[in-house]
Amino acid sequence: MPLWSPSANTPTAKVARATGGAVRVLSHQDTPALHKLLDADPVANVTVTAAVRQRGSAGPGKSRAGALILGVDGAQAGELQAACWLGSNVIPVGGDAADGELFGLAAGALRRRVSSIYGRAEPVLALFDATRWNNHREVRPNQPLMVITGAPAVEPLPGVRPSRMEENAEVERACAAMFTEELGFSPYQQGGAQYRDRIRGLIRSGHSLISVDEPSGQIIFKAEFGAVIDEVAQIQGVWVNPRWRGRGLAAPGMAAVVEYGLQLAPTVSLYVNSWNIPAVRTYERVGFRYDGAYATVLF
Incomplete structure (x- = not known):
């Protein structure tokens, strides 16, 4: 030819x-x-x-x-x-x-x-x-892939629940704050409309979970299920509001997310940067075990 x-x-x-x-x-x-x-x-x-x-x-x-x-x-x-x-x-x-x-x-x-x-x-x-x-912006060559198939080993945080459409603005702010902190640039740089649609879709599907401080109305913990199939629900976007860090919320919050996720699929998974030792230890405490490693290249 x-x-x-x-x-x-x-x-x-x-x-x-x-x-x-x-x-x-x-x-x-x-x-x-x-x-x-x-x-x-x-x-x-x-x-x-x-x-x-x-x-x-x-x-x-x-x-x-x-x-x-x-x-x-x-x-x-x-x-x-x-x-x-x-x-x-x-x-x-x-x-x-x-x-x-x-x-x-x-x-x-x-x-x-x-x-x-x-x-x-x-x-x-x-x-x-x-x-x-x-x-490329960054290569992350070793990201432990972790799974859990049974009840979490930590008492779940009370009040973790699916977010509601009327909370979309607050959820989007929390997601954007987590994204910027994690990746070093704003998610809106790669398409604001698409990013907003993604957040709305997670809320609509019941795959956005939050815990709210009732007096202030601020989201203090959040996580999403980025992909869900009959066999597996994969967690993403785990974030504790900086104002509430150091209070032991991460492990109970994750335990609540795992409990919810096990209603969606028999296995809950996530992957984490190997250098994020506090997060790795939190997931181990909750009961996650290792299933090999991911790698990510960011552009």
Whole structure:
């Protein structure tokens, strides 16, 4: 196929050319194989599983900039060895460093703007290296992935509850404060409308939890479930208001979040920066155990 041909510039052609045909863009026909691959590691794959189940297909998104799912075929016909969600975030599914490298070559050829790469550490770091992208803000190479499947080992904080739509402004302020503290820049830099829609969606779905100081009306603790499937509910955005830190709220607050999460799924998970020793120790106290490591590259 001549490189000046229009068909040579499709995502399918770019991916095949960059990887010597080892990676391809998945289609709707690959949906059963993708579900099987995702189901092999539900804790690590919860975000992609939720997205694929919602749209019902392994095929490309409807819009021109919609997410693609890339795949490496397995040894058996109709089997996938590894996959990779490629949208505003890049998330490898299954596979090892060699698969991650192939997905990095494919992502580099497609030249999409992304906000992060995250997932199991080994393929994530190999993927990032292969892209040769040098516009990243930070690499977080070791983020313990932790799970809990039973009652928390700490007494839950009373009053932790789902936030309400009329509390949207206060919840958004707390979420933005946590985001800025954690990442070092405002979430509104990457699209204010999209960020506000995300917060409203979490509240609407019952996946935003808060504890409120009644006299002041201020949120003193909050957390969200960023991805929920039948098997796993993944916690994100854990935050204690700076005015209430040092009062022992984090572990009881997390215990309350775990209790709520176990009503959504039999396993509750999260991942945390390895350097955040107080948070790691808090999660251990609550009863979380280790399930390998994530890595995240931020752009």
